[in-house]
Amino acid sequence: xxxxxxxxxxxxxxxxxxxxxxxxxxxxxxxxxxxxxxxxxxxxxxxxxxxxxxxxxxxxxxxxxxxxxxxxxxxxxxxxxxxxxxxxxxxxxxxxxxxxxxxxxxxxxxxxxxxxxxxxxxxxxxxxxxxxxxxxxxxxxxxxxxxxxxxxxxxxxxxxxxxxxxxxxxxxxxxxxxxxxxxxxxxxxxxxxxxxxxxxxxxxxxxxxxxxxxxxxxxxxxxxxxxxxxxxxxxxxxxxxxxxxxxxxxxxxxxxx
Amino acid sequence: xxxxxxxxxxxxxxxxxxxxxxxxxxxxxxxxxxxxxxxxxxxxxxxxxxxxxxxxxxxxxxxxxxxxxxxxxxxxxxxxxxxxxxxxxxxxxxxxxxxxxxxxxxxxxxxxxxxxxxxxxxxxxxxxxxxxxxxxxxxxxxxxxxxxxxxxxxxx
Numbered sequence: 001x002x003x004x005x006x007x008x009x010x011x012x013x014x015x016x017x018x019x020x021x022x023x024x025x026x027x028x029x030x031x032x033x034x035x036x037x038x039x040x041x042x043x044x045x046x047x048x049x050x051x052x053x054x055x056x057x058x059x060x061x062x063x064x065x066x067x068x069x070x071x072x073x074x075x076x077x078x079x080x081x082x083x084x085x086x087x088x089x090x091x092x093x094x095x096x097x098x099x100x101x102x103x104x105x106x107x108x109x110x111x112x113x114x115x116x117x118x119x120x121x122x123x124x125x126x127x128x129x130x131x132x133x134x135x136x137x138x139x140x141x142x143x144x145x146x147x148x149x150x151x152x153x154x155x156x157x158x159x160x161x162x163x164x165x166x167x168x169x170x171x172x173x174x175x176x177x178x179x180x181x182x183x184x185x186x187x188x189x190x191x192x193x194x195x196x197x198x199x200x201x202x203x204x205x206x207x208x209x210x211x212x213x214x215x216x217x218x219x220x221x222x223x224x225x226x227x228x229x230x231x232x233x234x235x236x237x238x239x240x241x242x243x244x245x246x247x248x249x250x251x252x253x254x255x256x257x
Numbered sequence: 258x259x260x261x262x263x264x265x266x267x268x269x270x271x272x273x274x275x276x277x278x279x280x281x282x283x284x285x286x287x288x289x290x291x292x293x294x295x296x297x298x299x300x301x302x303x304x305x306x307x308x309x310x311x312x313x314x315x316x317x318x319x320x321x322x323x324x325x326x327x328x329x330x331x332x333x334x335x336x337x338x339x340x341x342x343x344x345x346x347x348x349x350x351x352x353x354x355x356x357x358x359x360x361x362x363x364x365x366x367x368x369x370x371x372x373x374x375x376x377x378x379x380x381x382x383x384x385x386x387x388x389x390x391x392x393x394x395x396x397x398x399x400x401x402x403x404x405x406x407x408x409x410x411x412x413x
Contacts, residue, residue: 162288162337
């Protein structure tokens, strides 16, 4: 149920963030304030060709942050502890190199088996900014990107109970062992500078598993950084708070008074 | 326009998320049973037979699997503790014994459903004193979720 509430809130949040912000200029004007011909002006009059805006000089730098959604994981699921830190740096004018490191621990004993898993994960990838706005000091980004993820975890079960009402329950265990998993992610999200050099961002992640080894005996209940181990595709959400150390901004145009 | 495309893409993704991450697995019983059908040995071709007043139990177990039942097939649980599961089949006070010799392998079903054993029937030992003519293995694997007759028991 919490998942559906969360998804509903996400819908609303996306809705407000999308429609609540007006990136357009008053009717009849383009972003530069020039008069723009409207389609219904005069029949037969050819439309003016849309002016393609150049990508603005946004502030560059390297940012360090954390995914704050992971702090709330124990609220929804008290079997799990997750932490994730990330880094992002400008690679080209509108491209970013990103990376993250994280840790996930899961432990439960309320099913027909006990389960323990400890693991670390890493993601590397690139983001591309598709947000072009001619507004001084607007350093916001709408990002689409690709990630490669990898996790190494130790997992096992110290008690497996198979219920049998006739011959009697059977108990066994599986010693902890290591396995690793690989996946790719398509990401899309928004990043905004809320205070000077302080950025908030959120991302939706579509994750596709490439491979997990050693899953014959015990499939991982969750793969750190990926999600449910049994799913070929998982979806994720992250909300990052990051501080950016600016660099390479000498040629940026000073804001007009 | 781009914002709208992104917005609707995110709605699509969120809906897919809601569908794909459902935790409610449907779990079957973790107890695995050999499915045995009764057949008449009087015919040259297999004809299943419904038998009444059937009592099936195992030595050393208090509960009775079938108690004066009318059945054409039976589901007999296999022991996870031993390599042999022995049952006494009693029909109209006439008795015979069937012993299923099997191997087992632990398999993981899912995060929600846990583990089961997959059994493989190796041999069936039986007495043919009063009611059983012969016993044949038709499908030796007892696999979680499968509904296939494993053994044919031919009755006099």
